[in-house]
Amino acid sequence: MNKDSRIYIAGHRGLVGSAIHRALTAQRHTNLILRTHAELDLLNTNAVNAFFAKEKPEFVFLAAAKVGGILANNIYPADFIRDNLIIQTNLIEASRINSVERLLFLGSSCIYPKFAPQPMPESCLLTGPLEPTNRPYALAKIVGIEMCWSYNRQYKTKYLAAMPTNLYGPGDNFDLANSHVLPALIRKTAEAVKTGAAEITVWGTGTPRRELLYSDDLAEACLFLMNLDETCYSSLLTDEAPPLINIGTGEDVTIRELAETVAQVLDFKGQLVFDATKPDGTPRKLMDVTRLHNLGWHHTTNLEQGIRRTWEAVRTQLS
Ligand SMILES: NC(=O)C1=CN([C@@H]2O[C@H](COP(=O)(O)OP(=O)(O)OC[C@H]3O[C@@H](n4cnc5c(N)ncnc54)[C@H](OP(=O)(O)O)[C@@H]3O)[C@@H](O)[C@H]2O)C=CC1
Numbered sequence: 001m002n003k004d005s006r007i008y009i010a011g012h013r014g015l016v017g018s019a020i021h022r023a024l025t026a027q028r029h030t031n032l033i034l035r036t037h038a039e040l041d042l043l044n045t046n047a048v049n050a051f052f053a054k055e056k057p058e059f060v061f062l063a064a065a066k067v068g069g070i071l072a073n074n075i076y077p078a079d080f081i082r083d084n085l086i087i088q089t090n091l092i093e094a095s096r097i098n099s100v101e102r103l104l105f106l107g108s109s110c111i112y113p114k115f116a117p118q119p120m121p122e123s124c125l126l127t128g129p130l131e132p133t134n135r136p137y138a139l140a141k142i143v144g145i146e147m148c149w150s151y152n153r154q155y156k157t158k159y160l161a162a163m164p165t166n167l168y169g170p171g172d173n174f175d176l177a178n179s180h181v182l183p184a185l186i187r188k189t190a191e192a193v194k195t196g197a198a199e200i201t202v203w204g205t206g207t208p209r210r211e212l213l214y215s216d217d218l219a220e221a222c223l224f225l226m227n228l229d230e231t232c233y234s235s236l237l238t239d240e241a242p243p244l245i246n247i248g249t250g251e252d253v254t255i256r257e258l259a260e261t262v263a264q265v266l267d268f269k270g271q272l273v274f275d276a277t278k279p280d281g282t283p284r285k286l287m288d289v290t291r292l293h294n295l296g297w298h299h300t301t302n303l304e305q306g307i308r309r310t311w312e313a314v315r316t317q318l319s
């Protein structure tokens with residue numbers, strides 16, 4: 001990407017999109033194309049096509065999606081599969097029609113089988129049954145990968161699918177019902193500190209393991225991939241295997257350890273109570289990040305630093 005390349009960030013107000021926006025702005029990109037949900041509904045095929053025809057982006061970060069934690073995925077499965085299939089199809093097809101140079105499609109680590117080998121290499125895609133709590137969302141993402149691969153083969157496009165691990169950071173969704181685990185734990189812990197409550201409730205058994213990546217690190221990885229030289233980029237887009245790359249830290253913790261780290265950062269001295277009536281979901285989903293490391297990218301923010309930064313960004317809002 002040149003500094004004046006026309007770059008569209010779909011979903012630039014979300015956790016990931018806002019981090020990509022910050023990273024591109026910090027690198028002095030001057031031609032960013034942005035639309036809020038109210039300005040452009042990505043479910044509207046005609047509106048998306050008109051927007052692409054007018055703005056002619058050269059690079060697309062596809063970070064708009066219907067996203068939520070374990071409970072939201074379980075309660076609204078139809079919304080998750082429908083919205084994601086439509087949004088990604090609209091954007092991939094409009095990118096083809098308008099000759100977008102490179103597109104980065106964001107998927108998720110939940111595309112891999114529930115009992116995949118750990119750590120999970122890209123090659124374990126479609127080798128076993130999925131985790132039921134997020135199967136509709138995961139299937140939409142798997143279709144997105146297959147579309148990128150099919151378009152690359154048939155139309156000679158250059159679409160890459162990045163699979164991030166669980167993410168967190170400033171600008172996350174802190175709604176207790178719909179959010180992911182880390183923002184939920186930060187909010188519950190902040191409220192307990194504020195009210196002097198003796199305990200916080202953690203969903204599930206506390207034994208599942210999760211790998212967490214700070215959103216600004218993820219954004220750096222996305223820019224790194226979009227900026228790969230032609231030889232390295234093309235090496236990820238072969239006819240023989242899906243154009244897939246994992247993004248993560250290669251390290252994970254139990255949910256109990258995660259809750260304890262949040263308690264330590266926010267100075268909460270009370271008890272953790274586990275509510276086993278809530279789903280645990282996948283027991284473990286640790287990414288194999290060998291492919292990304294071999295290209296030369298490593299994360300820089302460790303879990304405790306990331307939680308501190310997130311807390312500093314939201315403490316006035318949550319205290
Ligand atoms: N958060 C995580 O832990 C992980 C996320 N990912 C992936 O990263 C990507 C971004 O996720 P994240 O940033 O967390 O999600 P967010 O929910 O924070 O952001 C999604 C963005 O997409 C926008 N959007 C959704 N529907 C529409 C629509 N119909 N028209 C226009 N805009 C729309 C939202 O706008 P609005 O809010 O106004 O609707 C929002 O700005 C997704 O593809 C997700 O699968 C992957 C792994 C983990």
Ligand SMILES: C[C@H]1O[C@H](OP(=O)(O)OP(=O)(O)OC[C@H]2O[C@@H](n3cnc4c(=O)[nH]c(N)nc43)[C@H](O)[C@@H]2O)[C@@H](O)[C@@H](O)C1=O
Binds near residue numbers: 165201204
């Ligand atoms: C990114 C990823 O995110 C989702 O998958 P998930 O990792 O299972 O999601 P999660 O972050 O919501 O939960 C992780 C673990 O944490 C436990 N947990 C404890 N206490 C709370 C709590 O208070 N809230 C939440 N949400 N979880 C809690 C919870 O019970 C589970 O064991 C999917 O959207 C999936 O599609 C996807 O892509």
